[in-house]
Amino acid sequence: MPELSMPAAGELKPVQALSLWHDVVLQSVRQEGPDLSSRQLAIMFIVYLDPPPHTVRGLAATLGVSKPAVTRALDTLGGLDLLKRLRDDADRRNVLVQRTVKGAAFMRDFADIIVRSSRGLIA
Template identity: 60%
Template sequence: MLELTASQALGLWHSVSLQQVRLDGRDLSLRQLAILLEIYLVPPPHTVRGLAARLGVTKPVITRALDTMGELGLVTRERDERDRRNVVIKRTINGALYLEKLGDLIIAQGRALTP
């Protein structure tokens, strides 16, 4: 496993961020990316209420982030048929591809650090 210093880790984050900005027109905030990763890396179901609790933010914060990610085709939302008060967040193919490309970019930039 690659051991990084704090400076190297920040350099990796910087390189990945720069490449992401250059290669992809979707400009996600750090909060939006954290929500997207939670949705895709943690098994479903995901609700607005659950995401708000997990990230320690309010439901309106999650809703605004989901609005943006929905417009970008990264997630969709549906009312929970069992409990109409809940909104269930669903993954999309576009969202999965976005994160796959981001993962590939992180791997490539990480390899560039290896001597």
């Protein structure tokens, strides 16, 4: 097992990182709105943080999962109006994954949860 190094000043210690994620997950489950899986959240992060275009094929490659697994996650996210899928007019074989207003609001609220949870953890 690799040796754990001491975090540099201003960095989280492993137990602090776990505590932060614990608090974020608890708050996200308790709030009104959808309770997303890790895969669904990962897709949301990619689509909202990485520059477009985003395709089902590209998301599957980035996540290291099958296209059907991405499609199932997108079915749920699309049903919640957090993302939408459109056929690529330039290449009809591609399905583009795009942001929505409701999805942007969800990500802003999720970021707020992270910020609130992180206060006081970093010295």
